[in-house]
Amino acid sequence: xxxxxxxxxxxxxxxxxxxxxxxxxxxxxxxxxxxxxxxxxxxxxxxxxxxxxxxxxxxxxxxxxxxxxxxxxxxxxxxxxxxxxxxxxxxxxxxxxxxxxxxxxxxxxxxxxxxxxxxxxxxxxxxxxxxxxxxxxxxxxxxxxxxxxxxxxxxxxxxxxxxxxxxxxxxxxxxxxxxxxxxxxxxxxxxxxxxxxxxxxxxxxxxxxxxxxxxxxxxxxx
Amino acid sequence: xxxxxxxxxxxxxxxxxxxxxxxxxxxxxxxxxxxxxxxxxxxxxxxxxxxxxxxxxxxxxxxxxxxxxxxxxxxxxxxxxxxxxxxxxxxxxxxxxxxxxxxxxxxxxxxxxxxxxxxxxxxxxxxxxxxxxxxxxxxxxxxxxxxxxxxxxxxxxxxxxxxxxxxxxxxxxxxxxxxxxxxxxxxxxxxxxxxxxxxxxxxxxxxxxxxxxxxxxxxxxxxx
Numbered sequence: 001x002x003x004x005x006x007x008x009x010x011x012x013x014x015x016x017x018x019x020x021x022x023x024x025x026x027x028x029x030x031x032x033x034x035x036x037x038x039x040x041x042x043x044x045x046x047x048x049x050x051x052x053x054x055x056x057x058x059x060x061x062x063x064x065x066x067x068x069x070x071x072x073x074x075x076x077x078x079x080x081x082x083x084x085x086x087x088x089x090x091x092x093x094x095x096x097x098x099x100x101x102x103x104x105x106x107x108x109x110x111x112x113x114x115x116x117x118x119x120x121x122x123x124x125x126x127x128x129x130x131x132x133x134x135x136x137x138x139x140x141x142x143x144x145x146x147x148x149x150x151x152x153x154x155x156x157x158x159x160x161x162x163x164x165x166x167x168x169x170x171x172x173x174x175x176x177x178x179x180x181x182x183x184x185x186x187x188x189x190x191x192x193x194x195x196x197x198x199x200x201x202x203x204x205x206x207x208x209x210x211x212x213x214x215x216x217x218x219x220x221x222x
Numbered sequence: 223x224x225x226x227x228x229x230x231x232x233x234x235x236x237x238x239x240x241x242x243x244x245x246x247x248x249x250x251x252x253x254x255x256x257x258x259x260x261x262x263x264x265x266x267x268x269x270x271x272x273x274x275x276x277x278x279x280x281x282x283x284x285x286x287x288x289x290x291x292x293x294x295x296x297x298x299x300x301x302x303x304x305x306x307x308x309x310x311x312x313x314x315x316x317x318x319x320x321x322x323x324x325x326x327x328x329x330x331x332x333x334x335x336x337x338x339x340x341x342x343x344x345x346x347x348x349x350x351x352x353x354x355x356x357x358x359x360x361x362x363x364x365x366x367x368x369x370x371x372x373x374x375x376x377x378x379x380x381x382x383x384x385x386x387x388x389x390x391x392x393x394x395x396x397x398x399x400x401x402x403x404x405x406x407x408x409x410x411x412x413x414x415x416x417x418x419x420x421x422x423x424x425x426x427x428x429x430x431x432x433x434x435x436x437x438x439x440x441x442x443x444x445x446x
Contacts, residue, residue, distance in 0.1 A: 065442050114400075121393030128390055131380040138379075144439050145376050148369070149393045151428065155400070162416065162424070163404075 005202075012195040019192040022185040030182065036100035041185055043093040045193035046086040047115070053083030053197060054122060054153045061146035064139055073139035074212060076146060078204035080126050082197060087119045102166065110163035114156040121152040135212075229312040233320025237294075238327055247293075248331055255286045255336045259343055275344030276410040280402040282340065283333065283366065284395060290328060291370025292377065292387040294321050299378055307444070314441035318371060322433065325367030333363060346410050354418055355409060361422070362402045365429040369394040372436040375443045394432070401425045 023041045030037035060076025063069075094112060095105035106112065125145050132138040160167050178186070241247065262278055263270060270278070298304040307317055337359075341347055348355050373391040380386040401424055408418045 065439060117393075117396050121396065124389035124393050128376070128380065128386055131382055131386050133381055134379060140442055141376050141379055144372075144443055145390065147435060147439060148372055148376075148432065151397045151431070152393055155397045 008195070008199065012192070012199060015188065015192050015195060019188050022188050027181050027185040028179075030179075033101060036097060037182065039093055039097040039100060041189045043090060043097055044186060045189040046089040046093065048190060049193045049197045050083050050086035050090055050118075051153055051157060052194065053079045053086060053201075054118075054150065056201070057083065057122075057125075057146045058150045058153075061143035064143040070135065070139055070212070071209070073142065074208050075201075075205050076143070077129060078201055078208050080122055080129075080146075081204060082200050084119065084122055084126065085200075086193075086197070087115065087122070091115055091119060107166065109166045110159040111156070111165055111167040114152075114159040118152045118156045121149050125149055135215075226313050226316040227319070229310075230316040230320040230323065233307075233317060234323035234327070237321070237324035241324075241328060248328060251286050251290045251328075251332045252335055254289050255282050255332060256339065258282045258285050259340060263343060270344045272344070272346035273407055273411045275340070275346045276348075276406045277403045278344060279337065279340050279406055280362070280399055282336070283329070283363075284399050286332060286336075287329065287366050287370050287395070288388050288391055290332070291325055291367070291374055291391065292384075294325055294371050294374040295378055296374055296383060296387075304378075314444045315437035317444060318375070318437050318440040319433075321371040321374075322364070322367045325371050326364050329363050329367060329370075333359065348409055352409065354405075354422070357422060358402065358405045358409070358425075361425050361429055362398065362405075365398040365402075365425065365432065366395055368429065368432045368436060369398065372432070372440070375440065378443070398425065398428055398432075401428065 019041075023038055027037065027041070029035050033040070056079040057076045060072050060079065064072045064076065091112075094115070098107065098109075098112070099105040125142070128145055129138055129142045132141060159165070259278075259282060262282070266274070295304070298307060308314075310317075337348075370391060373387060373394055376390045377383050377387045401421055404416070405418060405421050405425065408421070
């Protein structure tokens with residue numbers, strides 16, 4: 001294993017332990033939400049990481065159209081899978097939090113709805129990529145699709161500003177609207193989940209690249 | 223620039239002329255929309271709240287678009303004319319804009335018949351003298367034609383085109399559909415917290431963004 005990878009895993013493990021400590025012990029119960037605030041830390045960080053993952057897919061799409069390098073497309077494809085994973089975590093923790101706070105897991109709140117739309121949109125992109133056989137055409141058209149699908153991310157992010165919502169607006173232009181302990185815990189959770197995303201992205205990219213090489217080898221032999 | 227735009231109009235005119243040779247296709251879209259109205263009316267027990275009925279207009283147009291926009295480029299693949307278009311001495315964006323104009327025309331024709339029918343059957347009414355009504359329908363239909371044309375182009379290389387088109391059309395059209403439902407509901411029951419003007423600005427922004435992005439990247443779809 002390369003040294004930079006060991007350092008990254010070690011840092012993530014240390015911050016991960018800190019994240020668990022801060023979420024479950026350090027952060028006090030919130031005045032209105034009580035203990036359910038702890039779900040919040042498992043909810044916001046995956047949501048922002050999912051937006052980041054889809055943003056990486058968008059950038060990879062633009063870069064692929066510019067450079068025509070298949071490795072960029074593999075990276076973009078890997079980021080779609082991780083974006084879907086983190087959106088799934090966001091939806092599940094969101095439902096758990098909604099159930100604890102409002103008594104029902106799903107109430108068609110604009111943020112809930114647009115996050116579900118986001119999940120469906122990128123699941124469609126994933127299925128679409130699988131339905132194209134020619135490798136270069138898949139990369140070319142998949143890149144175009146990733147660009148035109150990105151408004152779904154913008155819509156999900158802006159939904160709480162456009163529509164009347166039950167969802168609290170925590171991140172504002174003036175900063176985090178929460179106490180110092182909760183703000184610190186959220187920052188640590190953000191860093192941990194982002195680091196996990198980076199590690200998973202690298203691993204997924206390596207697995208997908210190996211699959212690509214294997215496919216190419218089979219094609220050459222046949 | 224002007225000659226490219228003329229080329230776009232020529233492509234649109236060519237498609238519209240071909241469509242006139244097969245008028246049953248537009249009629250089939252209208253019938254599909256009518257079936258959707260009936261299905262929704264059955265689902266809601268025959269009594270449809272005006273607020274829901276007005277929102278349903280765009281859901282039905284969206285579903286009809288799945289039926290109508292899919293052949294925009296796929297028909298070129300089936301008839302083998304796509305290669306001719308791709309090697310024609312015109313920029314790729316002109317081909318795309320031509321297809322958007324054709325899609326707008328086709329869906330516009332369906333809407334002329336669909337809208338009064340929906341108002342009649344769902345029991346709500348738009349003010350015919352409200353300029354917002356026309357602005358919403360023109361911008362909305364143009365927006366759906368823009369994303370529908372792009373979705374049709376993206377479906378070309380897929381192994382299972384019929385299954386994949388709705389999966390491509392949904393993510394690209396959803397943002398517009400949500401805004402259109404809000405706008406149309408606002409016209410019937412009055413605006414909510416957000417003014418109709420602001421929502422229309424968002425919709426116009428979405429249309430400009432989708433047309434610009436699609437026109438710029440369309441050359442990559444045509445050259446593949």
